[in-house]
Amino acid sequence: AIQMTQSPSSLSASVGDRVTITCRASQGIRNDLGWYQQKPGKAPKLLIYAASSLYVGVPSRFSGSGSGTDFSLTITSLQPEDFATYYCLQDYNFPRTFGQGTKLEIK
Amino acid sequence: QVELVQSGSELKKPGASVKVSCKTSDYTFTSYAMNWVRQAPGQGLEWMGWINTNTGYPTYAQGFTGRFVFSLDTSVTTAYLQISSLKAEDSAVYYCASGYDKFDYWGQGTLVTVSS
Numbered sequence: 001a002i003q004m005t006q007s008p009s010s011l012s013a014s015v016g017d018r019v020t021i022t023c024r025a026s027q028g029i030r031n032d033l034g035w036y037q038q039k040p041g042k043a044p045k046l047l048i049y050a051a052s053s054l055y056v057g058v059p060s061r062f063s064g065s066g067s068g069t070d071f072s073l074t075i076t077s078l079q080p081e082d083f084a085t086y087y088c089l090q091d092y093n094f095p096r097t098f099g100q101g102t103k104l105e106i107k
Numbered sequence: 108q109v110e111l112v113q114s115g116s117e118l119k120k121p122g123a124s125v126k127v128s129c130k131t132s133d134y135t136f137t138s139y140a141m142n143w144v145r146q147a148p149g150q151g152l153e154w155m156g157w158i159n160t161n162t163g164y165p166t167y168a169q170g171f172t173g174r175f176v177f178s179l180d181t182s183v184t185t186a187y188l189q190i191s192s193l194k195a196e197d198s199a200v201y202y203c204a205s206g207y208d209k210f211d212y213w214g215q216g217t218l219v220t221v222s223s
Binding site for chain 1 (some may be wrong): 140142144151152153154156157166168169202205207208209210211212214215
């Protein structure tokens with residue numbers, strides 16, 4: 001199975017900051033990667049698919065990049081509602097595998 | 108608007124079985140794959156597998172074979188997850204999520220607690 005390694009595992013930032021979360025795959029996965037946001041007690045939500053495509057309704061301050069093994073999710077100008085846990089998910093092959101998550105907290 | 112509505116929380120004793128449902132609405136049921144994702148308390152997301160909503164053929168991730176069964180009832184556009192011989196370590200929130208590559212839509216989650 002492909003291992004997805006996210007970093008950092010947690011991150012403190014302030015409203016208005018720019019933050020970047022990275023995800024590394026244990027083998028090349030083209031651009032077959034999505035990013036999901038999860039708030040406590042809620043289901044995850046899709047933010048980015050195909051590494052860099054913004055899902056419908058997702059604010060443009062979210063962006064994704066990367067291909068092959070290295071990917072990143074960037075949030076510019078953090079808003080209060082962005083403090084959550086973020087996961088990457090590879091859909092290159094089966095089994096699908098998630099990164100371990102990055103918890104974004106308010107500084 | 109697509110919606111996935113899961114059944115409510117369950118409290119079960121070790122050794123019992125549980126069946127979680129995931130009812131879809133407002134789209135052609137067989138247009139999407141249905142995935143199941145587990146989240147143990149305080150832990151990350153774990154993909155359990157998926158079921159082809161056209162054929163009913165399930166695929167299970169390692170660690171989810173034997174006691175876990177995915178099924179469908181297309182007449183009521185509902186997917187099911189059944190877990191048998193429950194163990195304490197099966198206590199988790201279980202999500203259904205539709206989509207073959209991107210998981211567009213998610214159920215609200217079903218908390219399964221296994222305790223004597």
